[in-house]
Amino acid sequence: xxxxxxxxxxxxxxxxxxxxxxxxxxxxxxxxxxxxxxxxxxxxxxxxxxxxxxxxxxxxxxxxxxxxxxxxxxxxxxxxxxxxxxxxxxxxxxxxxxxxxxxxxxxxxxxxxxxxxxxxxxxxxxxxxxxxxxxxxxxxxxxxxxxxxxxxxxxxxxxxxxxxxxxxxxxxxxxxxxxxxxxxxxxxxxxxxxxxxxxxxxxxxxxxxxxxxxxxxxxxxxxxxxxxxxxxxxxxxxxxxxxxxxxxxxxxxxxxxxxxxxxxxxxxxxxxxxxxxxxxxxxxxxxxxxxxxxxxxxxxxxxxxxxxxxxxxxxxxxxxxxxxxxxxxxxxxxxxxxxxxxxxxxxxxxxxxxxxxxxxxxxxxxxxxxxxxxxxxxxxxxxxxxx
Numbered sequence: 001x002x003x004x005x006x007x008x009x010x011x012x013x014x015x016x017x018x019x020x021x022x023x024x025x026x027x028x029x030x031x032x033x034x035x036x037x038x039x040x041x042x043x044x045x046x047x048x049x050x051x052x053x054x055x056x057x058x059x060x061x062x063x064x065x066x067x068x069x070x071x072x073x074x075x076x077x078x079x080x081x082x083x084x085x086x087x088x089x090x091x092x093x094x095x096x097x098x099x100x101x102x103x104x105x106x107x108x109x110x111x112x113x114x115x116x117x118x119x120x121x122x123x124x125x126x127x128x129x130x131x132x133x134x135x136x137x138x139x140x141x142x143x144x145x146x147x148x149x150x151x152x153x154x155x156x157x158x159x160x161x162x163x164x165x166x167x168x169x170x171x172x173x174x175x176x177x178x179x180x181x182x183x184x185x186x187x188x189x190x191x192x193x194x195x196x197x198x199x200x201x202x203x204x205x206x207x208x209x210x211x212x213x214x215x216x217x218x219x220x221x222x223x224x225x226x227x228x229x230x231x232x233x234x235x236x237x238x239x240x241x242x243x244x245x246x247x248x249x250x251x252x253x254x255x256x257x258x259x260x261x262x263x264x265x266x267x268x269x270x271x272x273x274x275x276x277x278x279x280x281x282x283x284x285x286x287x288x289x290x291x292x293x294x295x296x297x298x299x300x301x302x303x304x305x306x307x308x309x310x311x312x313x314x315x316x317x318x319x320x321x322x323x324x325x326x327x328x329x330x331x332x333x334x335x336x337x338x339x340x341x342x343x344x345x346x347x348x349x350x351x352x353x354x355x356x357x358x359x360x361x362x363x364x365x366x367x368x369x370x371x372x373x374x375x376x377x378x379x380x381x382x383x384x385x386x387x
Contacts, residue, residue, distance in 0.1 A: 003186055008126040012135060015123045016142030017080060018177050022112045024150030026054055028104075030156030035163040037230040040098045052345060055190040058116070059108035059338040059373045065110065066117040066331040075123045077114070077183040079178050084188045086174030091168035097182060110304050115330035120315050122185065129199060131264060133316045139263020144257045148250035152243075163225050164336030180275035198322030198329065205321040206329060208378040212342075212371045213314050214336040219342025219367030220307045222351070223283060223360050227300065230286075230357040235296045248297065257312050263356060264316040271313040271381050276372045279306035283365030290361065311337070 003011075029036060029050040037047045069077055088107040095101035124132040125137050154166035194278070198206075231237045231245060256275065263271045282302035290296045314333060322329030344364075351359055 001245075002021065003126055007186075010104035012123050012138060013128055014134060014177060014180040015078075015119055015183055016139050017173075018078075018115065018181070019119065019139065019142035020146050020150055021170060021173050021177060022108075022115060023146035024154060024166075025108055026087070026112065026142055027051065027147060027151045028154050028166055028170075029281055030167065031151050032158045032163040036101070039163060040095075040101065042098045043135075046098065050344065054105055054109045054112075055103070055341045055345075057106055058113040059335050059342065061110045062117050062331040062334040063250060063336075066327050069086045069114065070325070070327065073187050074118065074188040074324060075182060077118065077213070078122065078185060079181045081111045082174050082178035082181055084108075085179060086171045088169040089167045091144050093164040111333075113334065114333045117326050120319060120330055121326040124319060126186075126315045132319060133264025133266075133268070134261045136264060136316040136319070137257055138310050140257050140261075140308070140315065141254060143311075144250075144254045144308045148247060148254060152247070168337075175304075177230045177271075198318075198320055198326060199323070200320045201323045203320045205378060206318070206323050207307065208374060209314065209317055209321060210332055212272070212276075212374050213333060214312060214340045215373035215374065217337050217340025217369050218343040218347065219283070219305070219371065220235040220279060220310075221341050222348040223286075223303065223344075223364035224307065224350045225345045226352055229263055229352060230290065230360055231296070231300070234290045235293055235357070236291070236359050237293065237296075237324060245297065245300060248301050252301035252305040253308030256271070256307075256309035259305075260292040260309035260312050264313060268313070268317055268320060269375070271319060272310065272378075273372065273375055275306040275309035275313060276375065277370055278371060279310065279367045280365050282306060283361040283368060286361035287365065288366060290358070354366075 033047045036042060036050075040047075050282070077278050084095060085108060088104045088111065092101055092104035092108070120136060120139065124135045127135045156167065157166045158164075158303055200259045226250075227246075228242060229242070231242060232239065237245065260275065279302075282299045284300045286296065286303070289299070314337070315330075318329050319326055348360055349365060351357075
């Protein structure tokens with residue numbers, strides 16, 4: 001399947017926008033929590049479940065939905081997914097009860113589960129093999145920008161025009177993206193895609209990738225989910241400093257995504273190992289020096305860069321070692337990733353009321369170190385087998 005370079009680049013841009021829209025929608029209730037809770041007369045904890053429950057739905061829905069749609073042409077499937085995204089956000093904007101809002105979020109989460117399972121293979125298959133790592137990085141920039149731009153803008157919009165307004169904006173964006181997908185994504189059956197199969201398939205290495213992903217993401221999210229209490233209670237920042245600090249971490253994540261993209265095609269294992277190593281060092285250093293404000297800013301930014309770079313490298317590596325269909329492999333990676341998000345959130349939540357936020361970075365760093373060890377052990381076994 002061949003397409004023009006211009007059309008392929010246009011498709012890449014549209015898919016990055018779709019990723020931006022999905023992640024922004026996933027995280028919107030965080031910034032709008034107090035407004036939604038007051039309007040629907042629900043507790044903040046219940047509104048918070050709109051985010052954690054979303055991740056659980058993605059975990060449960062990724063593989064089954066990918067299997068059910070494995071023969072649907074990609075243009076039709078992604079276009080329909082974005083149309084469903086638009087409708088569910090429109091319903092969320094009109095929700096007059098918590099139950100309706102939660103139901104709309106569930107439908108959006110199912111769309112996101114399917115989108116992440118098929119998006120990487122769809123967009124990278126339009127480009128030559130030797131540049132696919134860079135394509136993954138550019139595609140991942142859309143997701144990396146969502147916490148930096150999408151959520152703050154959506155929160156500001158909600159503060160000034162009501163919490164429903166950002167969901168209306170997402171619905172309109174979904175319609176526009178669906179139309180662009182139909183115009184730019186070629187119509188082909190999944191097995192005909194350029195990245196329908198792994199370029200260096202290995203069942204063993206794929207299993208290691210899943211384990212490394214789940215453990216590493218659990219570590220990163222143990223800290224990231226509760227980084228605000230750490231910054232306030234341990235470092236001693238004023239609440240007014242939180243927004244700039246979180247923006248710095250998000251901006252570092254975008255930089256990490258773009259930087260690792262330069263190495264994904266030529267150093268795939270190092271592209272996973274180096275961000276993990278940086279994350280381990282930064283999180284353990286936060287435990288040791290988390291009371292020093294200047295160092296904390298640098299270290300929190302390093303954690304943000306490492307996490308985004310690692311997530312991008314996982315997607316690229318999946319396209320290489322997938323033992324069969326890359327769509328199904330991507331669904332597996334998405335499941336492992338979101339399981340790590342949920343596990344990290346639960347683990348951090350258990351640590352917070354007992355030992356307190358001071359312990360978060362050391363637990364997170366040790367988990368990331370375990371993931372690093374799994375990756376290093378696999379690389380060593382491969383070298384010994386080659387010899």
